[in-house]
Amino acid sequence: MTGGLDAYAPFVGAGTIEELRLLGDQLRNRRVQNINSTAVGGGVAEILNRLIPLLREVGIDARWDVMRGGDEFYAVTKAIHNGLHGKPVPLTDQDVEVFRQTTEQNLRTLELSDDIVFIHDPQPAGFIKRRAPGSRWIWRCHIDLSSPWPAVWDFVRESVEHYDVAVFSAPQFSRTLPIDQVLISPSIDPLADKNRELDPHTIDSVIAGLGIDPSRPLVTQVSRFDRLKDPLGVIEAFQLARKYNDAQLLLVGGSATDDPEGREVLAECRERAGTDPDIHVVELPPTANIEINAIQRASTVILQKSLREGFGLTVSEALWKGKPVIAGAVGGIPLQITHKYSGILTHTVEGTAYWIKQLLNAPEFARRLGENGREHVRQNFLLTRHLRDYMLLFLYLDHLGESLVGLGADGRGR
């Protein structure tokens, strides 16, 4: 899907690529073992698939192991996941025992001898008990920890406290911990099908296939059919905004066949849209990356009216395409949008409707928001920044507690 590091130079500049190689030189042959719980599917596997080859290209001996667990274990970790998201879930002695046993089984077969062990999410968090002397351990949390259920967080924290560093995606996920905490946001890959440049013909044919009129403004939300993404609020906001403006709405999301709640929400959206010819509710398979890319590029305004959000990378995807984005001020979204500089943050249906009207009627302002947004993503949310942060984190493990670290030939400490 993607080329090597040099393929990113057109987006971030040759200087940035050079910096990455300089950092790689400082970490040459360092052994870094990543461990998570799934090889395919989900954001963590997607990120590791993209980052591991780049880490290796700059000289780091990076590898990736996947832990094993049975259905019972994954039922417990699903409960832990929900609890960390704030859902009041009981964690029984039996659950704790299942977690402990699976941890032990994995530790019997896994070799944990690398210089740095990089553990992703709660499932393998307990592996820290087999820490080799002299090794450094990182716990990377990809979950919204802003208001975890206390009993569940206490259970996970017992392990986390033994790591050297914990990594979170947004500031509000940080907890009170006796170890260093670092902010590393996720990223988008500008070379992936979902984000790469498309020729106008591809965009036109996708839009035509969906029955959308390319000559009229298009307001879009790309997201799962999930109540936390507030699709009904999107329809309501659109209907309010449309009273005095001509526009079409497209709600597009992944297929909801495996998810009972998703099916319900999709049906509610279709019912709310009724026979309105300007409201399109579309289900696409998870592999429809080029279609999503084309839809984002054809849109006039993009919404992400989430009520709760882990990070909300669809915002960066839209901004990268230079689109004005109106989004809920939740999760990692305020990191991606500075209100009225690089997008619009809203809290209500009415506020969303107000800003849809404003942006449809002030195309110059909307264009500037999109331009600033694209630049903000270029600086902060591309894969190369993610790679840089991981390398800085690895280097920081040699300098825990320091705030100024001099690297380079003469080690100038400034």
Added chain:
Amino acid sequence: MPTVARDSFRFWTRLTLTKLTGRRASDLAELVEQLRTVPPSVVFHHTHHFLVQHQHLSPEPPNDFAFWVSNVLQEEQLGERLAAIDTIQFAHLRELRDRIVDVIDAYLEQRKELRAAPTGEEFHFMDAVSFTLPTRYQAWTLAEFAEALRHVGNATIAYHLFEARLRVGSDDNDFSRWLEQELGERELAPAIRKLDPYTHTSDGLRQRLIALIEQRIRAEAHR
């Protein structure tokens, strides 16, 4: 013949890793309370990261405190005062912190009620670890210095102009010191010292520096 330095100027770059402190504030009282005790590097982060991360925006980007106070607490009068704090005048981060605290304290004395940030929009105090490493750019003459300035990253300029002074504790910015000591530039060095880097975008600042140096090279050629 142009003056040639005995010791060259090596351009360094600075990369930062953002740390989370777990400290947060929901209103002005909590903000000022935390500000009194956070490490100076936290103050540096919240008054300077905007300069590099939002370099495409207009000059005078707000510091995080001003931005949060204006946009989240909607205390626009105080936000304006915080944005107007003249960061360049402070030689030490402690002094900058004291000034921010004084401005908030003075405002709080006149206000009875505190506005609370909506849930999820609290102010999160962050810190940063700075990593410095040498770039391949080096200069022995004024012309080479100007040429290097065209190529180095924005973080390099930010590092030598304000980070070296405020975080490392040098009493001068790196550019002025080298130009004065190595090339005897007694007018150019103070001119750069007098630049307010906080009122330019990163690219604007680079252009201004190059213009000042080129002006000096031309003047020298006409002598």
